[in-house]
Amino acid sequence: MNESYFLGSSGKNGFFSCFTQLTPKIEGQYTYIIKGGPGTGKSFLMRKIADEMEKRDIECERIFCSSDPHSLDGVIFPSLRVSICDGTSPHMLDPDYPGATGEIINLGDCWDKDALIKNKEKIIKLTDENKACHRRSRRFIESAFSIFADGEKISLDCLDETRLMRYASRVSSRYFKRPSGKIGTEKTRLLDAITPEGYIFLNDTVNALCDEKIVFEDDFGIGASKLILEIRSYALASGFSVISSPCISREKALRHIIIKELSLGFFTADKLCTIGIIPTKSVSLKRFYSYPDISAHKSRLTFAKKAANELLNEAIISLKSAKTVHDELEKCYIGAMDFSKIDDIEKDLVERIWKSEWWSEE
Secondary structure (H helix, E strand, C coil): CCEEEECEEEECCEEEECHHHHCCCCCCCEEEEEECCCCCCHHHHHHHHHHHHHHCCCCCEEEEECCEEEEEEEEEECCCCEEEEECCCCCCCCCCCECCCEEEEEHHHHECHHHHHHCHHHHHHHHHHHHHHHHHHHHHHHHHHHHHHHHHHHHHHHECHHHHHHHHHHHHHHHCCCCCCCCCCEEECECEEEECCEEEECHHHHHHHCCEEEEEECCCCHHHHHHHHHHHHHHHHCCCCEEEEECCCCCCCEEEEEEHHHCEEEEEECCCCCCCCCCCEEEECHHHECHHHHHHCHHHHHHHHHHHHHHHHHHHHHHHHHHHHHHHHHHHHHCCECHHHHHHHHHHHHHHHHCCCCCCCC
């Protein structure tokens, strides 16, 4: 079963990154970190390796780029404890212990430096334009989340958290056994991101992993995130492994979780970022809020929803502009690359991964 995720997205405080998930301090984990400019073949290289390993029946997680959701930022082979990732901005990565837990693959060795120098002025101009588009997009995203946060604060003040936690206990007892002393494992993956193509939720991954999909409908997501966080705790305490998808607008808050062993997932549907899955069950969380208090702030809540969505749409327009500029920038590098050398790197990496000493003993 193949899975696709994001590990980063434009968020409330700049780029929201979970890329340290690719370089965990786990015994036996090894990471190949690819460096190179735009259009140097990083995504192409990872895609070819992923395709080849899948032909060999190796499970693969594909990590897509939020700036270009058709491009890869990484691939993970869980059974081999090996990952490959793009280590360039905005998710700069380097091996924590070079040579011992990871290494750098430098695609700069495959380009014609003289050809790039000839295009120096164009490369600088396009790079600066691309950065400017991203800065503009970040300003809109930060503004959208800040305005949406006003609705979140009102919702939090109106939430009956005690009643919500009792509901979390009932839901959890329905799906999870009593704690047995064994704590489950957790990994962080983003199931959604803000991209040039709009807000994307990875429906295919959810549908592949979950037969049962419980969606919590919650205008500002405050109750849903608390509910899902509590359900996660019950699942881990019962020994189940959890895939946690955090909120890109609120640190330490969760939007979605998946428990693969049960083919079960819990998801948030709010008024800013909609999801496209067909739920097994939809649960409105309105009953956990004080209706009189919510009604007293109706105009502020309506404004927060509308303004945040308009600002997010403007951010997406800027991301589209950034993608257009980036495509032009890639052409400068594509023309300077010796892709036969990339092919040699791909063949070498495939065999090194396949024969790796980092195979899991499990």
